[in-house]
Structure formats: C-alpha cells, structure tokens
Amino acid sequence: MSIQSFKFSLQTLRKEGGISQLSYGIRVFIALCGAMALSWGINQIDMVIPLFLGIIASALAETEDGWQGRVRALLITLVLFIITAFGVRLLMPYPWVFGISIALVAFCLSMCGALGRRYGVMAQATLILAVYTMIGLNQATHEMPIWYEPVLLSFGALWYGILSVIWAALFAHVTLRQALTSLYIEIGLYLKLKSKFFPLPTRGAVDSLRLDLAQQHGQVVVALNRVREILVSRIDSNPTNPRLGRYIRFYFIAQGIHERASSSHYNYSDLAETFFHSDILFRLQRQLSEAGTSCRKIGEAIHGGHAIDLRDSEETVAGVLRSIDYLEREAEPTQWRLFRSLRQLTDNVIALQQELDKARQLEDISLSDASQQIPQPRVTFRSILSQIADQLTPKSQVFRHAVRMSLALSCGYAIIQNMNLSVGYWVMLTTLFVCLPTFGSTRKRLYERIAGTVIGLVAAWALITLFPVEVIQLVIAVTAGVVFFLSRNNRYVLATAAITLMVVCCFNQVSDGYDVIWPRLIDTLIGSIISWLAVFFILPDWSHRQLPMTFAEGLRRSADYLRELMRFYQEDNVSEQVYRHSRRRAYNADALLTSTLVSMQQEPGHFRRDTELWQRLVIRSHTLFNYIAAFSAHRGTLIEQPSNQLLADAGNYIVESLQEVAQCLEQKQLVTDSSAEFERLRNTLEDCPSDDDERHYFVQSQLQSLLGQLEEIRRLTLELQVQVHGEHIKDVK
Structure with a gap:
C-alpha cells in the first residue's frame, strides 16, 4: 500500500470519526429535533x-470522558453557563461595567x-454562550422576563448534556x-516513511524525508497523548471492566511499536554503501x-x-531472517565491519514484528493489571491554582492568548457600541472562533471563516427564497x-x-432573515480584522522567537532521556515509571519543536528567518533523538568489563x-x-x-553516532547564533 493511499485512509477515518464525529452528529440531530419539536408543539x-x-x-x-466523567463535566459546564448567562442579562444595560466584565471574564x-x-x-464554550446570550437579547422583538434567555440557553445545554451522558453509557x-x-x-504511516530509508535515497532526498519523518513523529505523539488522556479519564470510572484493560494493552503495544520504529541504528549511509549488492x-x-x-x-x-491479519508482515520477516543468515555465512571481508550493526538493526525489526503479534493475541484482561503503569494525577483545588499561577507570565502561550482574547473581545464590544451595529455581537463571536494562539492558525482560520460565511449567506438567501415554508x-x-x-474539525469552510445557513434560517422564523x-457578512469581516490585528500586535507568538527556547x-x-x-x-x-516519564517528556518536546518549525513556515516572509538553518537543526535534533530511542529498544545491563566506564563517561x-x-x-551565549x-x-x-558482547558493541556504536549528530548540532547552532545575533550575543568566558 502506497503512502498516498495510507494518507487517504487516515483522512477518511478523520472525516468519519475525528472525535467520534458520526455519533457526535447523531446526538446533535436528536437534540435539535427535540428542541424544534418542543417549540413547534407549544406554538412558541x-x-x-x-x-x-x-x-x-x-x-x-x-469532553471525551466516560459517562461518569461527562456527568461531572456537565455539572461544571451548566454552572458556568447559568452564571454567565444571568451575568450577561443583568449587566448588559450598563455598557462600561459590561465592557470591563467581558475583559475580566475572557x-x-x-x-x-x-x-488542560x-x-x-x-x-471556550462558556465564552461562546455569553455571546450567544448577547445575540439572543439583541434580537428579542419584545421585552422578556429576566430569566427567559438564560433559562432557555441552559435548558438547551442540559438537554444535549443528558443525551451525551446517555450515549457515553x-x-x-x-x-x-x-x-x-x-x-x-x-x-503505520510513520513506518511507511521510515521504510523509504532502505536503500538510502540521495542526500537531498534524505533531508526532506527526515523532515517529513519528524513531522509525522509529531502526529504520532499527539495521537499517543490523546489516547492516554482518554484512558486516564476512564480508569477510575470502571475499575472492573476487562475490555478497558485490553485497550490499555493496545496503548502500550503502540508505544512499544513507536519506540522501535523511531529507533535509528548506526549510519544508514554507511550500511547502504557496505551492503549495496545485498538484498x-x-x-x-x-x-x-x-x-x-x-x-x-x-x-x-x-x-x-x-x-487481525498479519500474515504479510510475518512473511517479510521470514525473508529478512533468511537474508541475514545468508550474509552471516557468505559475507565478504569488507562487510564484516558493519555486520554486527546490521544484525542489531534486523533484531529491532524482528522485535517490532513481535510487538505486532502481541496485538493479535490480546484478550480482555483485568483493568488493575493493565493500568498500573498509567499514573493517576491527583487533582485538588491547590493543584489547580498552582497550575494557573505557573502560567501567569508573559512567557506562557496560555497567558499571551488570554490577554489577546481579553483585549480583542473588549475592542469588539467597543466597536459595537460606537458603530451601533444592528447584529453587532457576531463581531465578538467571529473573534472567539478566529483568534487562535498562533498567527499561522489564525490566518488560516480567518480565510476559512470569511469564505464559509459568504458561501453560507448565498446558500441561505437561495434556500429561504426557494422554500418560504417555516417547517x-x-x-x-x-x-x-x-x-x-x-x-468543524476537518472542513472549517463547510x-x-x-452554521451561517442555520443562523439565517432560525432568524427567519422570528424576523426577516434577509435583514441579517x-x-x-460585515460583522464577520470586522471580527476577522480584529483577530488578525490582535494576533499580530498583542504579545505576538512569532514562532521564530520561540524556536531557540523550544530547541x-x-x-x-x-x-534527560539519555541519562535515564x-x-x-x-x-x-531502574525505576520504570521515572523512565517512562522522561521518555514522554522527550517525545513531547521533539514533537513540539517540529510543530513550532511548521508554524514559523506559515508566518509572513520577514518573520520566516533562517528557515533553512532551522530545518537542518530540527532534522539533526530528531535524528539524535532517534539514536537515543534505540537505547530504549535494546536496553539491558552490560556485562562487567573495564571499558564500561569509558562508555559511561x-x-x-x-x-x-x-x-x-x-x-x-x-x-x-555562543x-x-x-x-x-x-x-x-x-x-x-x-x-x-568490544569483544564478543553484542550489547557492549551496540552501546559503543550508538554513542559514536550520537557524537556525530551532537557535533553537527553544536556547529549549526553556533552558525545560527552568529548569523542571527552577530556581535550582540555575549561570548562565553
């Protein structure tokens, strides 16, 4: 199967699933139909x-919790919704107080x-509901009781929340x-990309492939973190469920496969040159x-x-074993120098197949046996305050986005008040959806929002004209x-x-839809401009500034990962838990570095500084990480030798x-x-x-490979520092 068809399968899965999008749509359909039936039935x-x-x-x-977790999340959400809706209803007549409140609440x-x-x-949903409350109050055709809008909004939220809990159960x-x-x-896509290293392509193609591999590695890390987050939320909910224990095992097997897939052994170019005439x-x-x-x-x-059918990969493993056995008997003298490195590489590939075989043999098992390696974080009020306090610094992306969102919404509200826009609160709604933490993502969302709004308005005009019947x-x-x-997660224009079509059709039931x-359109354009200005000027998150610290x-x-x-x-x-913790942090840091580079490439031209140098550094960093990961795939105690201390040093x-x-x-510093x-x-x-100890030889050869990558990283870093900072950088004494 080609990489293109593989990507198509992944895209198809995302379109069909994402966060269980199909079931998501069914729940929304039931909820909207119920609300429509209620309104129609009581003639309101x-x-x-x-x-x-x-x-x-x-x-x-x-949230993606189990049903118990969704009950807790629903209660928190309803409390936030009710307080926010009543707050908007009470403060909206007082513009100054309301404007200050918007900034603080945002x-x-x-x-x-x-x-998290x-x-x-x-x-985010609470802020959206606050704006929904403003829109509803602004569009009211006659005076409503103070409770009317907040209660109906909260009732709609409760109705969907109940459906969500039942569905989760x-x-x-x-x-x-x-x-x-x-x-x-x-x-699987990561492995497809990794397979293109054998035999090794040209030098230019290697760098491009390594960059693609680093980016795909980031996607795998995101997927691993998402599965882990879902598992953590479910372990406490149903401690006797054997099927959940089986899924936890699937997660650990995926970790093992990824760890072996991300391992690099020796220098692939040397292996390719030495064994060029072998199959x-x-x-x-x-x-x-x-x-x-x-x-x-x-x-x-x-x-x-x-x-699960794994016959094809099992057959290819048998072919690898036959080939390596033949080489061991018939290898030329020039090939023996790297034969042990090749043997370690093939051992890793064989062990990867063994990890795949574990997935086929899995049965439902005790949850307590499976979950012991996933630590459960203790959440207390003090820990919550501590997490927020740690982010109250301009260095934090969360803090910068919070300041940006606060000022952007306040600016939108000021424009609404001064320009007397008829449906002006859509300005704030657009800002909420468009203003994202990074410039690249905000710009992409801005274009998609404007295009989708235009398409939706044209479709709405056509449909309410063609079908004037209310039902x-x-x-x-x-x-x-x-x-x-x-x-909404995959095709934001659509x-x-x-949602624009839905809004116009709904408003056409209580007033003239053509009037909105x-x-x-105007409100969308104003909100988009505010978002663009906010992300550009208010504590901007230019990725080229973040790259040195991220690197x-x-x-x-x-x-830390190598030390462990x-x-x-x-x-x-050795503590397995400490090792797993350091491994997860290293994987996340490597993925973050790649995503930061991608974000920089989406920024305006004058902010994409030293892109080529940074690409080379990211490639070297990821390659070094791959060599470190190989230590994990082959970890074990060395036999006692005098040279062990040299390896440790x-x-x-x-x-x-x-x-x-x-x-x-x-x-x-330089x-x-x-x-x-x-x-x-x-x-x-x-x-x-190295004598005849294979593990000793492996550690020695991997350390040599690490030294080569590290030397290149130091050289490229110095070149970047001199090029970027020049004489403004301090020299090391």
Whole structure:
C-alpha cells in the first residue's frame, strides 16, 4: 500500500470519526429535533433560537470522558453557563461595567487552558454562550422576563448534556476505539516513511524525508497523548471492566511499536554503501512497509471488531531472517565491519514484528493489571491554582492568548457600541472562533471563516427564497447544524457555511432573515480584522522567537532521556515509571519543536528567518533523538568489563554537552568550539574493545553516532547564533 493511499485512509477515518464525529452528529440531530419539536408543539417558535444556541454551546463543551466523567463535566459546564448567562442579562444595560466584565471574564476563562484541553474546551464554550446570550437579547422583538434567555440557553445545554451522558453509557468505548484506530494508522504511516530509508535515497532526498519523518513523529505523539488522556479519564470510572484493560494493552503495544520504529541504528549511509549488492536492505524496506500496513490493519480491527491479519508482515520477516543468515555465512571481508550493526538493526525489526503479534493475541484482561503503569494525577483545588499561577507570565502561550482574547473581545464590544451595529455581537463571536494562539492558525482560520460565511449567506438567501415554508426552513436549519458538527474539525469552510445557513434560517422564523445577511457578512469581516490585528500586535507568538527556547527544551529533554536510558546499562534496578516519564517528556518536546518549525513556515516572509538553518537543526535534533530511542529498544545491563566506564563517561559527556547547548541558547551565549574534545572522545570509543558482547558493541556504536549528530548540532547552532545575533550575543568566558 502506497503512502498516498495510507494518507487517504487516515483522512477518511478523520472525516468519519475525528472525535467520534458520526455519533457526535447523531446526538446533535436528536437534540435539535427535540428542541424544534418542543417549540413547534407549544406554538412558541421564538424559543428555537435560544434552545438551538444552548445545544450548540453544550456540544462544543463536550469532553471525551466516560459517562461518569461527562456527568461531572456537565455539572461544571451548566454552572458556568447559568452564571454567565444571568451575568450577561443583568449587566448588559450598563455598557462600561459590561465592557470591563467581558475583559475580566475572557481573561479568566482563557487561563483555564492551563488546566488542560478539556477545561479549555469548557471555558471556550462558556465564552461562546455569553455571546450567544448577547445575540439572543439583541434580537428579542419584545421585552422578556429576566430569566427567559438564560433559562432557555441552559435548558438547551442540559438537554444535549443528558443525551451525551446517555450515549457515553450506551457506547462506552466508541471514542477510545476511534482514538486507538487513529493512533495505529499514524504509526503505520510513520513506518511507511521510515521504510523509504532502505536503500538510502540521495542526500537531498534524505533531508526532506527526515523532515517529513519528524513531522509525522509529531502526529504520532499527539495521537499517543490523546489516547492516554482518554484512558486516564476512564480508569477510575470502571475499575472492573476487562475490555478497558485490553485497550490499555493496545496503548502500550503502540508505544512499544513507536519506540522501535523511531529507533535509528548506526549510519544508514554507511550500511547502504557496505551492503549495496545485498538484498537485505530491500527486504528491510519491504518489512517496514508491511509492518506499517499491519498497524493499519490493527487499527481497523480495533475500530471494526474483526480479526487481525498479519500474515504479510510475518512473511517479510521470514525473508529478512533468511537474508541475514545468508550474509552471516557468505559475507565478504569488507562487510564484516558493519555486520554486527546490521544484525542489531534486523533484531529491532524482528522485535517490532513481535510487538505486532502481541496485538493479535490480546484478550480482555483485568483493568488493575493493565493500568498500573498509567499514573493517576491527583487533582485538588491547590493543584489547580498552582497550575494557573505557573502560567501567569508573559512567557506562557496560555497567558499571551488570554490577554489577546481579553483585549480583542473588549475592542469588539467597543466597536459595537460606537458603530451601533444592528447584529453587532457576531463581531465578538467571529473573534472567539478566529483568534487562535498562533498567527499561522489564525490566518488560516480567518480565510476559512470569511469564505464559509459568504458561501453560507448565498446558500441561505437561495434556500429561504426557494422554500418560504417555516417547517422546511427549520428542517434545513437542523440539517445545517448537524453538518456543522460533522465538519468543524476537518472542513472549517463547510462548517462555517453550515452554521451561517442555520443562523439565517432560525432568524427567519422570528424576523426577516434577509435583514441579517449583510450584517452577518460585515460583522464577520470586522471580527476577522480584529483577530488578525490582535494576533499580530498583542504579545505576538512569532514562532521564530520561540524556536531557540523550544530547541533548548528539546535538547534538555533528550539529555534527560539519555541519562535515564544509560542507567539501564549500568544498574540492575531502574525505576520504570521515572523512565517512562522522561521518555514522554522527550517525545513531547521533539514533537513540539517540529510543530513550532511548521508554524514559523506559515508566518509572513520577514518573520520566516533562517528557515533553512532551522530545518537542518530540527532534522539533526530528531535524528539524535532517534539514536537515543534505540537505547530504549535494546536496553539491558552490560556485562562487567573495564571499558564500561569509558562508555559511561561518553554518555555523561553527551548529556552534559546537550545541556550546555541548551543553556547557551537560553542565556544567549555562543556555543564553544569543542572539536578537539569530540575528536579525543571519538578516538577513545573507536579504540574501545568490544569483544564478543553484542550489547557492549551496540552501546559503543550508538554513542559514536550520537557524537556525530551532537557535533553537527553544536556547529549549526553556533552558525545560527552568529548569523542571527552577530556581535550582540555575549561570548562565553
């Protein structure tokens, strides 16, 4: 299967699933139909708008927890919604007080992003509901009781929340299966890309491939984190569920496959040159490619519940074994120098297939046995305050976005008050949806929002003209609402068009829908401009400014990861939990570095500084990380030898050198020239006897590879520092 078809499968899965999008759409459809039936049944069609808006806000606040977790999240969401809706209703007649309140509430709710994605989603939905309340009050045709709008909005939110809880109880593991499926397909695509290193392509193609591999590695890390987050939220909910224990095992198997897939052994160019006339490299390529296909099959089996077929990858492993056995008997003298490195590479590939076989043999098991390696975070009021307090600094992206959102919404409200816009609160709604933490994502969302709004308004004008009957327009509104939720994560233009169509159809039930077409377009343009100005001028998150610190953090995490791994080769008892923690932090840091580079490439031209140098640095950093990951794949205690201390010293030097480069970047000091030390250490490792101990030889060869990457990282970092900072950077004394 080609990489293109693999990507198509992943895109298809995302369109169908995402966060269980199909079931998501079904719940929204039921909720909107219920609200429409209620309004129609009691002959109060004007109730449709607040009920629909409450449902939408509640659906946007939905978490991926089990049903118990969703009950807790629903209670928190309802409390926030009720307080916010009544607050808007009471303060709206007092513009100055209301404007100040908007700024404070927007900042506080945006800071909830420091607590994690689920709380950030609930806070964002609360801000959206606040604007929905303003829109509803602004469009009221006659005086309503003070409780009317807040109660109907909250009732719509409660109605959807109840459906969400019931659905989570009936289909407990749908979201988890979907996340695991996505994870295995992402890992499969990573393996497909990795297989293209055998045999090695041209030098230019290698750098491009390594960059693609680093970016795909980031996608795998995101998928791993999402599965872990879902598992953590479910472990406490149902401690006796054996199926959940099986899914936890799938997660750990995926971790093991990814760890082996991300490992690099020796220098691929040397292996390619030495074994050019052998078929072993082609067999390795086919095996990794088939392993990627097997990962896809595992993901589809988890999603569909059918048996896992791994025969193709098993056959390719047999071919690799036959080829390596033949080489061992018939290898030429020039090939023996790297034969042991090749053997370690093939051992890793064989072990990867064994990890795949574990997935096929899995049965439902005890949850207590499976979950012991996933630590449960203790959440207390003090820990919540501590997490938020840690982010109250301009260095924090959460803080910068909170300030930006607060000022942008306040600016939007001021424009509404001074320009006397008829449906002006759509300005603030557009700002909420368009203003994202980074410039690249905001610009992309801005274009999509404007395009979707135009398409939606044209479609709305045509449909309410062609179908003037109220019931048909309500059916169109419900359909558009469902389309919005099915497409909002993957096709934002379509989602915006759908929600715009829904809004116009709903407003046409209580007033003239044609009257909101131009105001909607104008408000969208104003809100988009505010968002663009905010992300450009208010504490901007230019990625080229973040890259040095992100790169430094990645080097530190890689150093910590290597230090923990070296302990496995020197000590008998090493904490598995500490090792897993350092590994997760290193993987996340490596993924963040790649995503930051991608964000920089989306920024205006004069902000894309030193792109080529940064690409080379990111490639070197990820390659170094791959060599470190190989220590994890082969970890085990070394037999006692006098040269063990030399290996330990070399490992410590690499750790300290990585930390030194990180410190120089943080303190804006020039990286020193250590070529003499590198040459001395390289000669020491080359002269180090390895005897017949394969593990000793592996550690020695991997340390040599790490030294080569580290030396290049130091050289490129110094070149970047001199090029960017020149004489303004302090020299190291």
